[in-house]
Amino acid sequence: MSLTPHSERSQIVKVLQVIDETVDAKSFVFATEWDYQPGQFVTLRIPSDLTGSVARSYSLYTSPFDAVRPGVTVKRSPGGYASNWLCDNLSEGDEVEVLPPAGAFVPESLDVPMLLLAAGSGITPIMSILSAALSQGSQHIVLLYANASDADTIFYDDISSLEASHPGQLTVIWWQAEYRGIPDADSLAAVLSPYHSRATYLCGRDEFMAACKEALRVIGTDRSLVHQEIYASLSGDAFADVVPHETTDAEAADAASVTVYNLGATFTIAWPRDRTLVDVLIAGGHDVPYSCQSGECATCICRLSKGTVSMDVSDGLDPEDKEDGYILGCQAKPTADELEVEY
Ligand SMILES: Cc1cc2nc3c(=O)[nH]c(=O)nc-3n(C[C@H](O)[C@H](O)[C@H](O)COP(=O)(O)OP(=O)(O)OC[C@H]3O[C@@H](n4cnc5c(N)ncnc54)[C@H](O)[C@@H]3O)c2cc1C
Numbered sequence: 532m533s534l535t536p537h538s539e540r541s542q543i544v545k546v547l548q549v550i551d552e553t554v555d556a557k558s559f560v561f562a563t564e565w566d567y568q569p570g571q572f573v574t575l576r577i578p579s580d581l582t583g584s585v586a587r588s589y590s591l592y593t594s595p596f597d598a599v600r601p602g603v604t605v606k607r608s609p610g611g612y613a614s615n616w617l618c619d620n621l622s623e624g625d626e627v628e629v630l631p632p633a634g635a636f637v638p639e640s641l642d643v644p645m646l647l648l649a650a651g652s653g654i655t656p657i658m659s660i661l662s663a664a665l666s667q668g669s670q671h672i673v674l675l676y677a678n679a680s681d682a683d684t685i686f687y688d689d690i691s692s693l694e695a696s697h698p699g700q701l702t703v704i705w706w707q708a709e710y711r712g713i714p715d716a717d718s719l720a721a722v723l724s725p726y727h728s729r730a731t732y733l734c735g736r737d738e739f740m741a742a743c744k745e746a747l748r749v750i751g752t753d754r755s756l757v758h759q760e761i762y763a764s765l766s767g768d769a770f771a772d773v774v775p776h777e778t779t780d781a782e783a784a785d786a787a788s789v790t791v792y793n794l795g796a797t798f799t800i801a802w803p804r805d806r807t808l809v810d811v812l813i814a815g816g817h818d819v820p821y822s823c824q825s826g827e828c829a830t831c832i833c834r835l836s837k838g839t840v841s842m843d844v845s846d847g848l849d850p851e852d853k854e855d856g857y858i859l860g861c862q863a864k865p866t867a868d869e870l871e872v873e874y
């Protein structure tokens with residue numbers, strides 16, 4: 532039976548290939564072509580008897596610069612619904628509903644020395660960035676990749692091949708806990724100190740990310756160089772469309788005013804107090820990034836350079852992002868009269 536899209540943004544794609552990566556991780560390659568950037572993710576709609584469906588995001592492990600179809604890698608979460616459903620049920624030739632590539636975990640430049648830090652399934656966006664940087668740049672890249680054991684290591688053969696084919700450009704620090712112990716801040720700092728001034732991208736379990744961030748702080752890496760992807764299970768319906776809302780006279784009379792700097796364009800619009808920034812910008816016909824609409828994926832991240840906002844959910848931001856003035860457009864509502872936002 533053919534699927535029908537539930538949202539204006541979503542599309543139905545066919546699974547071209549299913550690859551067993553490890554005993555608890557599978558890659559799904561899609562029979563489609565997307566315009567995407569290394570490090571981005573797609574969101575899949577997974578059927579559920581309980582709730583009708585759930586939405587889950589999965590990073591693309593492929594590089595847009597390689598002549599390959601896009602794919603995601605799903606690692607089973609113990610007790611998790613969607614990851615196990617996908618690994619148990621999604622087969623070659625099946626259709627799946629997908630929100631197109633999104634996300635801000637994208638390198639500003641692929642031709643700078645990089646430090647890539649990944650653990651477990653956190654390798655997927657890092658693999659995309661690594662492949663893209665190796666093909667598009669010529670700078671040295673260090674990948675530190677932590678796993679429980681060799682058998683648990685997703686893309687072990689692919690990364691080994693990249694290491695062999697890019698001697699001098701790629702250094703891989705394999706960190707198997709079975710030999711080296713769980714990476715903590717001290718042991719990571721000892722290994723990472725030569726790379727303190729590099730653009731750094733990290734993704735993995737919470738404890739790994741916390742240890743990496745502490746290690747980077749200890750070795751003196753400037754916070755502005757550090758970028759992370761936070762994995763979370765989406766709680767809302769990411770497939771719901773943003774419905775443009777007609778501003779009432781009362782809302783307009785009480786609205787704040789926001790000046791937006793977006794991709795070189797500057798404009799000022801009214802921002803009704805009980806509406807999110809994404810809502811007002813989409814209603815105003817402005818093309819701004821968003822995906823989950825529930826404050827969890829950080830696709831809508833932007834910087835507040837003037838004014839204040841409230842956010843019901845801000846899980847997609849870490850405390851450092853918030854200190855630096857970053858907000859989530861899908862959650863932000865104005866609590867000042869005049870605001871400025873930079874995308
Ligand atoms: C931008 C982004 C990119 C991502 N990329 C990837 C990727 O490339 N690969 C990947 O594998 N994942 C990725 N994820 C994570 C993925 O979206 C899911 O969160 C993950 O697959 C778990 O979903 P699930 O439905 O299987 O687990 P869930 O059912 O959501 O459960 C998650 C965890 O919570 C526990 N849990 C669930 N219910 C309860 C309960 N009632 N009480 C206690 N514990 C509970 C489960 O045991 C499980 O460990 C990404 C997430 C984001 C936001």
Ligand code: FES
Nearest residue numbers: 822824827829861
């Ligand atoms: S769109 Fe996902 S956090 Fe805002």
